[in-house]
Amino acid sequence: MDQLEDVASSLSHDELLEITQSVLCTLISHDSLLSELPPDIIHEEILSQIAVEHGQSITIFVSRESEPRLKVIVPQTATVGDLKKAIARHFSLHLQRTGYKVKISWKYIWKTYNLDFDGIILDDNSNTIDNYGVGNKATLCFKKKRKIK
Structure with missing residues (x-):
């Protein structure tokens, strides 16, 4: 010692x-449970992965047009607002790891795009994602909002 x-x-x-x-x-x-995580992992990512393995959280994939899918982990009881915050957090980590120094206006993103799940628009931030039928390993995509004249 x-x-x-x-x-x-x-x-x-x-x-x-x-x-x-x-x-x-x-x-x-x-470690078989944590081996798929990046080497510069943060504490939050470890806790999220453990929560997924214990069935407390779900994994959601967010597809973007020509970009690779994002893997986002949220609690099973998450609201659409919680999901949007998790997407923003995950994307900022993704940008840090790839070395991009870009400031993203999430207010603009959510004003311009909706999250779409099998043709259903997730538009109510206070509604739970389970009410829209979003489950584990579901794929969401960004869909441009239509302008109302």
Whole structure:
């Protein structure tokens, strides 16, 4: 135990952080439950994945025109508003990981597009997604709103 404290005190904060991250990456990559998660995972993503495995949350795929699908995890009792916040959070993480420095106006996005599930528009933010029939591994897509004249 004394040797461990001596080694820890001789290393800088950055070196300890790097060692900790590499050990966590190794542990996560060898765990069957967490192996599909990215190496720069955040605490929220680990908790979400565990909630999915325990049946407390569901995975929803959001398809965008020519872009890859987004995998979003929300609680089973989530509202449409909660889903929209989860999409925004996931997309900002996606942009960080890919290195893009873009500011997205989600107010504009939700004013311009609706979420569509099998022809049903998810338009009431206070309504639960279960009321629309959205379940585990459902695929939603963005659909441009029509202008009302």
